[in-house]
Amino acid sequence: MAHVFQPFDLERIMSRWENVVEYNLSESGVHPVTLAELAAYDSTLVQRMLEIELGYGVANGSLALREAIAQWYPGTTPDNVLVTVGCAEANFLVFTTLLQAGDSVAIQVPNYLQGWGLAHNLGAVRMTFRLDPDRGWALDEEQLRQAVTDATKLVAVCNPNNPTGHIMTLAEMDAVVRVAERRGAWLLTDEVYAGAERETDTFTPTFYGRYDRVLAAGSLSKAYGLPGLRIGWVVGPVEMIDQLWARHEYLSISTAKLSNHLLAPIALSRQVRPALLDRTRQYIRRGWSVFEAWADEHADVVSVVPPQAAAIAFPRYHLAIDSITLTDRLIHDASVLVAPGDHFGIPHHLRVSYGLEHAYLREGLNRIAAVLRRTAEEKGTASKVADAAI
Ligand SMILES: Cc1ncc(COP(=O)(O)O)c(C=O)c1O
Known part of the structure; x- marks a missing residue:
């Protein structure tokens, strides 16, 4: 067919x-x-922008940027980070690295359906588990258990969730981790809205570090208000980051140098973030x-x-x-x-x-x-x- x-x-x-x-x-x-708002935080920025050579940026992300990202993920070093063209590239790399035709993937619904379409285009078998509208978009743990089988290579969630804005409780996060761990599946957690909390100033905790097969994706597009920089990332075990990087070389080589070397490290610094x-x-x-x-x-x-x-x-x-x-x-x-x-x-x-x-x-x-x-x-x-x- x-x-x-x-x-x-x-x-x-x-x-x-x-x-x-x-x-x-x-x-x-x-x-x-x-750009003027960003420059207001750093009096040297405009001069440095004028002087920067517009060559290729460091392919996996400048050291300054990978350090700036790693500092917000406990237990990581810059080697755990790959910088991508937005979280969109991070998700793309994870799906295309981990899934082949016939593999099974479990995807949370409702969701930003990038992974849903990608999985179809890769010929993967798609299972879903939902957030329940009748319980304030709480995780349906029974459906989650049914969606993840021995054939499951990847479980994908978005937390805080797009489109509902639901933030998983720690118990819900534990349930997701337990189910993935039992089957040895990778867990992709799209955390692009972490930091954009409405009711609290507590940054939504990452899944990274809760299980050894977590790939946590993020970007500057939502919580930082900087989608035009086109900077995203994925944080994970070093060997898997290297595999994702090998696909990144086919797709985009590197992110734009101005963002990669200058603007994104400022946005993620301890002072500006x-x-x-x-x-x-x-x-x-x-x-x-x-x-x-x-x-x-x-x-x-x-x-x-x-x-x-x-x-x-x-x-x-x-x-x-x-x-x-x-x-x-x-x-x-x-x-x-x-x-x-x-x-x-x-x-x-x-x-x-x-x-x-x-x-x-x-x-x-x-x-x-x-x-x-x-x-x-x-x-x-x-x-x-x-x-x-x-
Ligand atoms: C959940 C989610 N992930 C990823 C993206 C892609 O964002 P970007 O590539 O700008 O980081 C979006 C954009 O809307 C999104 O909602």
């Missing part, structure tokens, strides 16, 4: 529309940091109050579990329309982009970003409400959510 390529639906809709619509509420990070995380949390906390008031006002058509982290809410809507058609209406009737729940594996939900400037956020939300109300009049309401999309 011919193997049909599965595109990454979420990124396709975003790259097609995010620069076309008037209100982009599809991003999962906060309003980005400017806390300020960037604080900035992100302020955006999230202030934006949430706007979003929450909006959701309360429209409680007859939307309901939401308050997210614990990330600049995104994942409201369920009570309308008789699927999420892809509804998103399409929002684009064409209101010039607003959000992300449809089906692209995270959950129907009848939308992912809406709120870590934005308030006037922009308010107008985007007003436009969404107008479309929801028109749709309710036309199509009626629906209280039952269809079964999981995947």
